[in-house]
Amino acid sequence: MRRTGRTLVAVALAGAVAAGTTGWVSAGAQTPVTGPPPGTAAWRADGTAGRPLPDPAAAPHEVARFFAGLSAAERERLVRRHPLVVGNLDGAPPALRYEANRIAVRAAADPRFAALAGPGRQILAFDPRGRGQVAEVFGDLERAAQVSVLVAGSDNDAASHDAARAPHTGPRGMARALRAAAGADTAVIAWTGYTTPVGVGPDAAGGRLAEAGAARLVRFVRGLDAVGAPDPALFCHSYGSVVCGLAAHGTDARDVVVAGSPGMRAGTVSGLGTRARVWAALGPSDWISAVPHVEFAGLGHGADPAGAAFGARRVPAARAEGHDGYFAPGTDSLGAFARIAAGDVR
Template sequence: MRRFGRTIVTAALAVTVVAGTAGWASGNSEAAVTGPPPGAAAWRAGSVAGRALPDPEGASPYEVARFFAGLDGPERRELLRAHPLVVGNLEGAPLPLRYEANRMAVLATGEARYASLAGPGRQILAFDPRGRGQVAEVFGDLERAAHVSVIVPGSDNDASTYDAPRRPDTGPAGMARALRAAAGGSTAVVAWTGYTTPVGVGLDAAGGRLAEAGAVRLARFTAGLDAVGAPDPVLFCHSYGSVVCGLAARHTDATDVVALGSPGMRADRAAGLGTRARVWAARGPSDWIADVPNVEFAGLGHGADPAAPGFGARRVPAADAQGHTGYFAGGSQSLAAFAAIARGEVR
């Protein structure tokens, strides 16, 4: 009975934190973007050289990779011109083809908020303009990299804000740039804003619905990396992104999962994630996430604190990390540790 009472009190605290920070967001709950990329119907009806095209939702990334391996250059370009949004988001398709397809797709939107994504040298690995938009960008040479890391961001990230002015080393792209600079040239880093994130702190951020949808997309994305021969990735999961990673971990081939500024990973312990990956956690002394109760009750909250000793994650030093977004700051303990993990130097 006493334990039940503590649960009720803690759940009430969770409600208070959410309501007091941003109010209940049930009136404008985000609709998760799921399923195949835009243009899938036309793709399914098409063909190339008399061959049916792999279903963009039902075919595995490995089947997609084998399909493209059987096409010559002109055949690949035929599909590129006819179906840029599908090719650009098709896990298992050749990386250079996806970069070119997404440049074409960005330009085709004609929207100023996306224009910078088509700039010289950008390697846009995914671009989906539905809803608030989703985008993934590669920093480094993903085709030749010895090590690959993926940044999985939290709330308030989407394609329309991806290139918005921010403090350096924050936001998905800033984190990815900082990590690649610290880890060195043999490491490629992907800034993966490939799911519908919560907006603000409300019911979406307190619940797992968007994380569950995001976990499916993250698992397929990592399978796509594997299908094109990329090394098994390290997942760096910030804030609500760590909820996504917690749900996806067992379905990925990640070597390491790093939770930073995490509200919980929907597991009581690291072993409960069901992954063979090494699990790490970072929490700075001034990160406000520490004030969020680590409970899961009536669908709200994300469970145990990954940075707590009882969770069983390896602790990343973060004594000099400032606030909720300071983990990738140049010269910080946490960035140095992240770089070592990204290079596979820590066992």
């Protein structure tokens, strides 16, 4: 009876949103940033290398082979001529992408992004379109024994990447906390490489942005494989877990870890179509537990990954506070995450 009641509540909420918020949807809906990076037309027309440049849509392994055949001078020339393309080109050497993105951030001359070009920053992706997208590496990606990707949830973008927050919150704070706990042999990437929902509304309740984000995440992970990085662990927070649920089958992730998940758009672990181990954390005071885990009329994200029926491995989270507390130092959840990130669990 309780389950039926929750379903009826969810259906009623979905109907109210669909029927009564047309103005709200048109005013607040986000347009996902997709397709190749800015500057692609000039890149495709550039014949100075004496050979065709790889299309930005080419497979990352093809991109990696192209750059492997270039001299240092040829690589540097492409970075200077096409920083926004090289900086977002999955399969290009990470160090080259860091350099390209420093140039691209400075060229953007946008105070929202200026700090991303600071000394020592390792920006693996930067796209200034819309609210901006960004990926930042903590650790030595090219030498790390284990790599993790922190997939951001709602209300995150390049403009807010460096915003003042509690140290263990936000994609950057979570990634730094995870890397510090997992150890120096690891690298952690804070990935806000898709257009996230803003606030609580139809975008957050629907899968449209997650579908666009999943395609970008799959390509990003394949780019890591192309440059020789280990199979990653995906740590997916909040709406980011919806993205990971849709992307999981297309990646070579060794682990998929969700925290504070509204659902993964699958009924069980087997429905994700992945060989990765799937883990779920849900703290006792996380408001996400009050969200009905159903799908109706395109709204809602399905079964609770932390529920026994889903089949994920449970991550202890008794000491995690609220929706953003899973990566706080001293929590049981961060301790478990660190062991997963370091490859210390079987």
